[in-house]
Amino acid sequence: MERIGGYLVERRLGEGGMGTVYLARTRGGRAVALKVAKAELAADPVFRERFRSEVEAARAVGGFHTAPVVDADVDGDPLWLATAYIPGPTLAARLAAEGAMDEDGLRSLGAALAEALESIHSCGLVHRDLKPGNIIMAVDGPRVLDFGIARAAESTRLTATGTAFGTPGFLAPEQALGHDVTGAADVFALGAVLVAAAGGSAWGEGTPMGLMYRSVHEPPDLSAVPAGLADLVSACLAKEPADRPTPAELLDRLTEPVPD
Template sequence: MHGPDGADAGDGTGGPDRAGLPARIGAYAVERELGAGGMGTVYLARSRGGRAVAVKVARPELAGDAHFRERFRAEVAAARSVGGFHTAPVVDADPEAPAPWLATAYIPGPTLARLLETEGPRDEAGLRGLGAALAEALDAIHRCGLVHRDLKPGNIIMAPDGPRVLDFGIARALESTRLTATGVAFGTPGFLAPEQALGQEVGGAADVFALGAVLVAASGGSAFGGGTPMGLMYRSVHEAPDLTAVPDGLRPVLASCLAKDPAERPTPAQLLDLFVPDTAPPQTPTVPAAPVVPAAPAVVTPPPPAYAPSYPPAYGPAAGAFGPPVHGAAGDGAYGPAVAGAHGPIGAGSYGPAGAVPLHQAPTAAAPLDDDVSFLAVTAHRSVLIDASGVALGTETGDLEFPWQAVAAVEYAAVGPKDLGVTVRLHNGAVHQIVLPARRRSKLREWMEDLPLVLDCYV
């Protein structure tokens, strides 16, 4: 399989599939589209020398936002800095282009998610090999001072020469406080570490947690069951992982990866020893080496460099990745009568005066959605999740989930100095509201920056 899961493979001939395609991106001739998401489009293209590349192009309307370009430059710098055998190389990029783009080498192969669907679970030897490859990849990433933050089966390509970890769309430099701000969870429920689900600061141990969940999935199980994203996150924080599908010999290793306390998880280097213990004795040659005889200089034509082909999955970092300035006024800081206070119950009224809050109408026609583009704000007892499936509100009394086809509009506003209010209006006339207290005014500002861009992907 070539390209992201579910992407139209096309014929690559320049026939009907070329309708609407750009002829060239930078120095690369476009052949076909690999996939599209909320943040942009991925194309299969070729260099002038014939090398296949995957070019990830941001939506033009995002290019004018300074915060977006900051995030995109960080993505490029992160991806360029990571080496190793099991990650995807960046071959070119132009963050300053009218529509910023990033090119990676193209690797044919299915994702781990697709391979598990078609071939079923891995045996213990396969799991150990997969775990060792992923541990090497994480070690390369962490050595650069980065955290991937969204390791999952859909971001792992099973290439002919071994697994490759893809998508640094949400990997961020650890030293960048703005790009790793607390209070917003990045990643995919079911693979999120507890500290991610709670919106706390994360480090490399969060990737180790995700690796453990990936190997449970590759065993045929699910570390935290199924169901709603809120339920998955709750279980990752409060409940022990389900390791019943994991071979006995690997359960202690994966249990340590999935420890609630980041300090109790092994490092990627330690995982290598746990997955493939180095017990073999040193090897000595059985045939004496022939003496070295100087040879006359010769002109040798080197073979072409081995390309580590890869493609990025459907475009789009997670969790409010590229927030533009707030769309419309932020409101007068007060809710209507349906909300009695900063932490009042979900009511049936509206926020403040009509038109005083940013408003996003629900889509009237289906559009391509990207499961990786989402906004998640979490506090001690409340949460808001907005992703490709719709809007979910988590409260002390339970969760409410609204698919996009039921949603008429989503409104949001700053309520007082540090609270975020979100209203979901349904086509049946029902109105649901929630207030989330931010710990700092800067966190509220970040929520207000991130929310409109994620909403723009779906409404």
């Protein structure tokens, strides 16, 4: 079996535009998710510097709702990042298999994601690509994944091209427009995730450009969202970042007693 950075690679978990994720193990047998950057990215000095910065910041992220960074090589070839391996299906897979969540399930999901964003934002980070495919439905609750490689790649591409990089349908208007991005963009994505978990789609179906246009110019489709959550989800999806609730405010709203 192949070894990367002293980790024994067992199998590939997934592959994307940024690189490949493997299930690997330490010499003592502990499982990790090993994320290896693509060679063409690693060859870019700008990416390497961004990757170093992102890894240093991501190491500080704690909380119960993320996958902690446990190791990384920011100088070698290949570049890689190891996080704790969190078994479980993605939220996207769970929804495909089991269908939409009810209001209680949506509140629990939203509260867990709000806690995760609190941890991420408190370290000066913005996730920028929160979506059902980056959320693992672990035994102990949802976990937000994808730090380091994807975020460093996004920063590099933004610097080089001035264009948005992320997932249309969950991308905040300011991301679609290439403006400065703050933690409010993650709150917008959280709102779109809750719409998806309710069985809907905030901006419908269409091309990436079409979805981004709608997120900037049109109101979201909240028809699938339970009435008790519609106002809160609508606030998350506000066009202006300053009009969206903070993760702490979201957590308060999602965990307050529901009237009979």
